[in-house]
Amino acid sequence: MNINQVVEIRSKTLCYFGVGALQKVTDICAYLKSTGVKSVLVTTDEIVYKVTGVWEVLEPALKKAGINYALYTGVVPNPTVDGIDEAVALGKKAGAGAVIGIGGGSAIDTGKSAAVLLHPDFAKYNARDLYLFKFDATKAVPIIAINTTHGTGTEVDRFAVASIPELEYKPALAVDCLYPQFAIDDPAIMRGLPVGQTMYTAVDALNHVVEAATSLATNPYVVMTAVETGRLVAKYLPQAVAHPDDLTARYYLLYASMIGGICFDNGLLHYTHAMEHPLSGIKPNLPHGLGLGMILPAVIKVIYPACPEILASIFASYVPGLKGVAGEAEMCAKGVEQWLFNVGVTEKLADFGYTEKDLENATRLTFETPSLSFLLSVAPVKATEKIVRNIYMESLKPMCK
Ligand SMILES: [Fe+2]
Numbered sequence: 001m002n003i004n005q006v007v008e009i010r011s012k013t014l015c016y017f018g019v020g021a022l023q024k025v026t027d028i029c030a031y032l033k034s035t036g037v038k039s040v041l042v043t044t045d046e047i048v049y050k051v052t053g054v055w056e057v058l059e060p061a062l063k064k065a066g067i068n069y070a071l072y073t074g075v076v077p078n079p080t081v082d083g084i085d086e087a088v089a090l091g092k093k094a095g096a097g098a099v100i101g102i103g104g105g106s107a108i109d110t111g112k113s114a115a116v117l118l119h120p121d122f123a124k125y126n127a128r129d130l131y132l133f134k135f136d137a138t139k140a141v142p143i144i145a146i147n148t149t150h151g152t153g154t155e156v157d158r159f160a161v162a163s164i165p166e167l168e169y170k171p172a173l174a175v176d177c178l179y180p181q182f183a184i185d186d187p188a189i190m191r192g193l194p195v196g197q198t199m200y201t202a203v204d205a206l207n208h209v210v211e212a213a214t215s216l217a218t219n220p221y222v223v224m225t226a227v228e229t230g231r232l233v234a235k236y237l238p239q240a241v242a243h244p245d246d247l248t249a250r251y252y253l254l255y256a257s258m259i260g261g262i263c264f265d266n267g268l269l270h271y272t273h274a275m276e277h278p279l280s281g282i283k284p285n286l287p288h289g290l291g292l293g294m295i296l297p298a299v300i301k302v303i304y305p306a307c308p309e310i311l312a313s314i315f316a317s318y319v320p321g322l323k324g325v326a327g328e329a330e331m332c333a334k335g336v337e338q339w340l341f342n343v344g345v346t347e348k349l350a351d352f353g354y355t356e357k358d359l360e361n362a363t364r365l366t367f368e369t370p371s372l373s374f375l376l377s378v379a380p381v382k383a384t385e386k387i388v389r390n391i392y393m394e395s396l397k398p399m400c401k
Contacts, residue, residue, distance in 0.1 A: 045074075
């Protein structure tokens with residue numbers, strides 16, 4: 001495969017994929033202008049839009065097309081509803097008729113959420129209303145996602161996430177109006193990703209497909225994309241950690257996360273994501289992918305007996321010798337934990353300061369947070385409070401020791 005060829009990958013989103021895809025923003029800006037967009041809201045953080053080189057290309061493209069912009073740089077990891085409201089206020093002032101998110105999940109999801117609230121039909125609502133499901137989010141202004149990490153898949157899916165700090169809630173939206181119209185997936189942008197983010201975002205992608213392929217909503221397409229995502233992460237994550245400049249490794253990790261996004265858009269998510277969201281609701285400095293990696297082994301132990309063949313296929317490169325039978329649950333769980341440790345994801349919940357009391361709180365939040373109980377309802381093993389609590393407790397310390 002020629003990684004320097006920019007290709008079009010179509011789902012509900014038109015994704016420009018490949019080294020150099022960033023240059024496509026010129027065409028996208030011209031298209032926006034042709035549809036009557038005079039101003040856009042750009043959502044990003046203080047650093048990423050500059051260090052990745054995205055702004056160097058995007059700003060001239062906007063100018064060339066004659067599109068004004070409002071630049072919101074206040075996005076933080078695990079973004080909050082307050083940040084979204086700030087971005088929306090800027091966008092409204094500028095009369096933004098479209099949103100461009102530059103970053104990973106936090107920046108793109110902030111942009112997606114703002115796109116709903118910038119739609120004239122929803123002008124009276126705020127981000128709390130949106131994430132507490134006080135209205136049906138059925139429309140949004142056009143969304144363009146310029147992706148800078150290989151994990152979330154949000155550039156091609158209908159999901160968005162934000163935290164409501166005072167409630168410790170981190171709900172997820174899944175509505176069709178959140179599909180970006182265009183996405184840019186350019187591996188060259190990701191060469192500068194720090195090692196931590198390289199690992200955590202790839203672990204996020206792996207979790208997406210593990211959950212989607214084993215949910216009650218799975219289908220053969222979901223399983224196929226899940227197995228390929230698993231294979232690519234196993235092959236290329238160690239390579240990207242060892243050689244951050246390796247564009248081939250970045251290309252395939254990005255491809256894995258993109259098809260992983262389409263995979264879970266179809267198959268949905270269950271235990272690991274429903275249980276990670278409360279963890280980062282309680283401690284917002286927990287990277288999403290790290291939280292997922294901490295609890296994944298204990299989740300595998302619970303769900304493996306319900307879908308051993310699928311999980312054996314996904315983890316074939318992680319745990320040699322899996323046969324796809326129910327009795328391998330613990331072997332697979334421990335093998336995946338060891339693989340995570342070997343690649344550099346070595347922390348467990350206790351290392352990050354979680355106590356048993358926190359995990360009691362997290363158990364409550366897993367069932368109480370809007371939208372998370374829906375995710376649990378598609379888990380392959382019926383989610384009970386006892387099972388959720390046990391997964392948390394078992395994730396406090398390494399399973400392997
Ligand atoms: Fe995720």
